Amino acid sequence: MQELGKQQKMVIGMVGLPARGKTYISRKICRYLNWMGFKSKVFNIGNYRRQICGTDCNSNFFDPGNKDASKARDECALLALNDMINYLRNEGDVSLYDGTNTTKQRRKLIMETLQQKFSEVQVFWVESICNDEDVILRNIQLTKLNNPDYVGKSSDEATQDFQQRIEQYAKVYEPIDMDENISFIKIIDIGNDIMIYNIQGFLQSKLVSYLMNLHIYPRPIYLSRHGESQYNVGHKVGGDSDLTQTGLMYAKQLGKYFVQELEGNRNIKMFTSTMQRALRTSNEVCELLGVEYYSLKALDEINPGICDGLTYQQIADKFPQDYEERKMNKLTYRYPRGESYLDVISRVEQIIFEIERSRLPVIVIAHQAILRCLYAYFHEHEVPEIPKLNIPLHQVIKLVPAAYYCKETRIKIDPMTGHWEIQDEATIKKVKSFLDL
Amino acid sequence: MQGCNRSQKIAICTVGLPARGKTYISRKLNRYFNWLGYKSRVFINGNYRREICGTECNSQFFDPHNEEAQKARSDCAKMALQDLIQFLKNGGDVGILDGTNITRERRLQIESDLKQSFNGIQTLWIESICNDSKVIQNNIRLTKINNPDYCNVNSDEATIDFLNRIKMYEQIYETITDDENLSYIKTMNVGADIIVHQVYGFLLSKIVSFIMNLHTYPRPIYLSRHGESQYNVDDRVGGDSDLSELGEMYADKLADFFFKEFPTKEMKNEIIFFTSTMRRAIHTSDVVANKLEIQPLQLKTLDEINVGICDGMTYTEIAQKFPSDFQERKINKLGYRYPRGESYLDLISRIEPVIFEIERSRQPVMIIAHQAILRCLYAYFHQNEIPEVPTLDIPLHCVIKLTPAAYFCDEKRVLINPQTGEISIKEEYVQEFVRSKSKQKSFIDL
Numbered sequence: 001m002q003e004l005g006k007q008q009k010m011v012i013g014m015v016g017l018p019a020r021g022k023t024y025i026s027r028k029i030c031r032y033l034n035w036m037g038f039k040s041k042v043f044n045i046g047n048y049r050r051q052i053c054g055t056d057c058n059s060n061f062f063d064p065g066n067k068d069a070s071k072a073r074d075e076c077a078l079l080a081l082n083d084m085i086n087y088l089r090n091e092g093d094v095s096l097y098d099g100t101n102t103t104k105q106r107r108k109l110i111m112e113t114l115q116q117k118f119s120e121v122q123v124f125w126v127e128s129i130c131n132d133e134d135v136i137l138r139n140i141q142l143t144k145l146n147n148p149d150y151v152g153k154s155s156d157e158a159t160q161d162f163q164q165r166i167e168q169y170a171k172v173y174e175p176i177d178m179d180e181n182i183s184f185i186k187i188i189d190i191g192n193d194i195m196i197y198n199i200q201g202f203l204q205s206k207l208v209s210y211l212m213n214l215h216i217y218p219r220p221i222y223l224s225r226h227g228e229s230q231y232n233v234g235h236k237v238g239g240d241s242d243l244t245q246t247g248l249m250y251a252k253q254l255g256k257y258f259v260q261e262l263e264g265n266r267n268i269k270m271f272t273s274t275m276q277r278a279l280r281t282s283n284e285v286c287e288l289l290g291v292e293y294y295s296l297k298a299l300d301e302i303n304p305g306i307c308d309g310l311t312y313q314q315i316a317d318k319f320p321q322d323y324e325e326r327k328m329n330k331l332t333y334r335y336p337r338g339e340s341y342l343d344v345i346s347r348v349e350q351i352i353f354e355i356e357r358s359r360l361p362v363i364v365i366a367h368q369a370i371l372r373c374l375y376a377y378f379h380e381h382e383v384p385e386i387p388k389l390n391i392p393l394h395q396v397i398k399l400v401p402a403a404y405y406c407k408e409t410r411i412k413i414d415p416m417t418g419h420w421e422i423q424d425e426a427t428i429k430k431v432k433s434f435l436d437l
Numbered sequence: 438m439q440g441c442n443r444s445q446k447i448a449i450c451t452v453g454l455p456a457r458g459k460t461y462i463s464r465k466l467n468r469y470f471n472w473l474g475y476k477s478r479v480f481i482n483g484n485y486r487r488e489i490c491g492t493e494c495n496s497q498f499f500d501p502h503n504e505e506a507q508k509a510r511s512d513c514a515k516m517a518l519q520d521l522i523q524f525l526k527n528g529g530d531v532g533i534l535d536g537t538n539i540t541r542e543r544r545l546q547i548e549s550d551l552k553q554s555f556n557g558i559q560t561l562w563i564e565s566i567c568n569d570s571k572v573i574q575n576n577i578r579l580t581k582i583n584n585p586d587y588c589n590v591n592s593d594e595a596t597i598d599f600l601n602r603i604k605m606y607e608q609i610y611e612t613i614t615d616d617e618n619l620s621y622i623k624t625m626n627v628g629a630d631i632i633v634h635q636v637y638g639f640l641l642s643k644i645v646s647f648i649m650n651l652h653t654y655p656r657p658i659y660l661s662r663h664g665e666s667q668y669n670v671d672d673r674v675g676g677d678s679d680l681s682e683l684g685e686m687y688a689d690k691l692a693d694f695f696f697k698e699f700p701t702k703e704m705k706n707e708i709i710f711f712t713s714t715m716r717r718a719i720h721t722s723d724v725v726a727n728k729l730e731i732q733p734l735q736l737k738t739l740d741e742i743n744v745g746i747c748d749g750m751t752y753t754e755i756a757q758k759f760p761s762d763f764q765e766r767k768i769n770k771l772g773y774r775y776p777r778g779e780s781y782l783d784l785i786s787r788i789e790p791v792i793f794e795i796e797r798s799r800q801p802v803m804i805i806a807h808q809a810i811l812r813c814l815y816a817y818f819h820q821n822e823i824p825e826v827p828t829l830d831i832p833l834h835c836v837i838k839l840t841p842a843a844y845f846c847d848e849k850r851v852l853i854n855p856q857t858g859e860i861s862i863k864e865e866y867v868q869e870f871v872r873s874k875s876k877q878k879s880f881i882d883l
Contacts, residue, residue, distance in 0.1 A: 004734070004794065178630070192634070192635055193632070193633065193634050193635070194631075194632070194633040194634075194636075194645075195630075195631070195632050195633070196630070196631040196632075196633070196649060197629065197630045197631075198629055198630070199649060202794070202797070205646075205649060205650060205793075205797060208646070208649060209642070209645075209646040209649075212633070212636075212642055212645060212646070213642060240776075240777055297779070297783050297786070298786075334714075336677075337677055339737070343737050346737070346738075354639070357639070357642065
């Protein structure tokens with residue numbers, strides 16, 4: 001259905017006081033859109049300001065009365081806008097304009113500039129409003145204190161300065177009004193209240209559905225393949241084979257792992273596919289945990305069409321051309337009478353919504369191609385990488401969403417001994433790349 | 438995704454002045470839930486009032502100071518609510534209370550009754566607000582004039598009386614406020630502006646997405662199967678066969694039909710054209726696309742039902758090779774899943790995004806697909822009972838044109854002879870359908 005959204009380029013403008021989750025939301029949207037096949041990029045005005053005006057942590061810089069600073073900030077905003085337009089002209093489908101944009105005048109300026117320079121573009125505004133002091137303080141602590149603006153400052157100093165900065169913005173804040181005649185969604189207090197106005201088109205409609213499901217509960221997501229299956233041993237693709245003895249043992253060990261990990265918490269959501277190997281694995285886990293699972297056809301493994309039941313060698317022999325084609329473009333290649341990875345992404349989207357929406361821990365027991373797609377969404381991989389991502393058997397991937405990324409832990413479980421080996425993946429690389437969002 | 442959240446009961450209550458589209462929204466939601474596999478029903482306050490107090494066409498009955506009438510109306514509303522609660526207790530999943538519910542007092546009473554009746558029931562209030570007098574006049578014209586309240590009155594008189602009735606309601610109208618502590622959605626001006634307050638949960642989120650996409654533009658929807666395929670000729674299921682000679686002829690005649698149906702270039706360019714990724718559909722669509730100079734979108738979601746291990750067999754062969762499956766399917770064609778394949782229920786789940794797209798579109802929609810797919814789409818728009826879906830008549834070489842009218846769809850079937858191009862038309866209009874249905878005595882939705 002993605003083609004429907006490609007019909008027009010789009011700019012998404014963020015609106016809101018500092019520490020209201022604008023960057024969090026724009027990054028989420030950007031990740032979702034890229035995953036769905038829309039080339040998207042976030043243009044963070046703060047980054048432009050830091051590059052051009054230096055990392056100035058003094059809140060006086062943000063005083064609306066400070067004429068020089070205001071002028072400089074306006075210039076940065078327009079620079080970001082220009083880069084955004086160029087991106088759309090060249091390769092991009094959607095640009096996200098991540099800034100406060102808190103005055104009617106600024107929003108009008110952006111709309112007029114876009115109208116002049118790129119009239120065919122659709123514009124959609126996302127305003128984040130939050131009045132909960134605790135949430136705001138937490139946001140500041142989680143994200144601002146690592147901000148280059150506050151290098152070398154104590155966290156108390158930084159927090160105080162940042163709160164003053166917010167007050168400067170608050171002096172001139174004008175929430176979006178309906179008579180500005182723009183399409184928007186207002187998210188108030190993390191989705192407690194939502195206002196939607198004048199939504200146009202396929203993509204905006206999808207985004208609104210997506211945004212309504214977001215929250216900031218840090219619930220963990222566990223991904224695991226089914227235990228080893230007969231076809232795995234035979235190196236065959238497709239089929240609906242059962243577990244091997246080893247696979248069955250993994251299923252039991254997996255159950256034991258979850259019993260310990262969840263510490264008796266039965267309030268979880270578990271999803272699996274309709275295929276034997278996944279169902280059997282899930283059954284074992286559920287018996288030990290005492291929970292129920294949802295069996296969804298949407299989680300069934302990628303359909304290899306006419307290659308069902310063949311080994312890769314046999315495919316290479318019988319269908320040499322297809323074999324080559326798939327090697328060259330594993331992402332878009334569609335098995336005759338079967339699916340491509342892109343089809344799977346499309347199919348699995350509803351599961352992403354379910355997982356996003358859930359405030360309870362989520363366990364997904366599924367298949368390699370399916371988990372590659374899910375994992376890529378949560379771990380922000382480039383879509384072309386998806387078909388090669390490493391999701392081996394007998395391993396649980398635990399993802400815990402943090403500020404702008406996911407903390408990942410991999411737990412290798414030996415089916416025979418039940419021994420666990422925990423691998424903590426370095427997430428530091430995510431934090432340092434603050435500048436290249 | 439029917440699997441998720443079966444245990445929760447949901448009660449949806451409408452709020453709004455008359456002629457604001459409450460019944461329209463209730464019906465649409467009811468339709469959507471039933472199609473998705475939830476047991477859903479609408480309980481219309483107005484119908485209860487009509488049965489008990491008689492068809493009252495005088496607006497004085499609705500005067501808030503008319504104490505006797507007020508009591509009667511209040512009793513009727515209570516009955517409707519009780520029936521809704523009973524429905525949910527007896528296995529219903531979603532109960533929709535269609536009434537004005539314009540005072541805080543009334544709402545709080547209903548909310549309290551509902552919360553007391555069930556542990557963990559989810560309630561959602563949908564307020565429809567409209568200040569555009571043109572829209573309101575149009576609503577009155579389209580729906581109220583056929584209302585049993587006005588069957589003996591001419592349409593001008595009816596309109597005047599109805600406008601007076603609205604004035605009665607306006608005197609005491611209180612819009613929903615946050616301190617009532619209700620989960621609500623307010624839709625204004627036919628969905629252009631929506632406010633969502635404290636709405637959480639799988640189904641409730643779906644409702645918001647669904648309502649966002651509703652509109653009342655009467656755009657037509659054309660459904661057609663591909664032309665006759667090789668497998669059709671051999672009576673085989675599944676496969677990815679190409680068109681037979683007859684099928685190719687149909688494609689030509691279909692293109693001619695659409696060419697005449699959309700005479701100008703602007704009209705052609707407006708068409709939203711979907712097809713599947715299977716050869717027989719693509720070839721049929723290509724012929725149409727070339728003639729109209731437009732491009733179809735090939736959606737895998739529109740591919741025919743996957744028949745798994747029975748792919749390529751005839752029904753006789755299936756009966757011989759898999760006799761128990763054959764029997765199972767005959768008994769429960771809706772839920773039966775071909776081994777390694779799909780069931781009709783899987784299909785409905787699969788094509789849900791296409792339903793959203795069609796609902797959202799304000800331009801004519803053209804779909805060239807397959808029998809099982811079209812049965813599901815047709816059933817959604819034509820409000821068939823779900824168990825009927827697998828046996829609906831969607832023949833080859835026939836275009837079904839659906840034009841959504843107030844609460845139903847006008848239907849026109851255009852049977853095209855592939856060889857001669859001769860056309861025969863069968864039409865079913867809403868008016869007849871409504872009149873025939875309203876003769877039924879039922880409190881519950883028409």
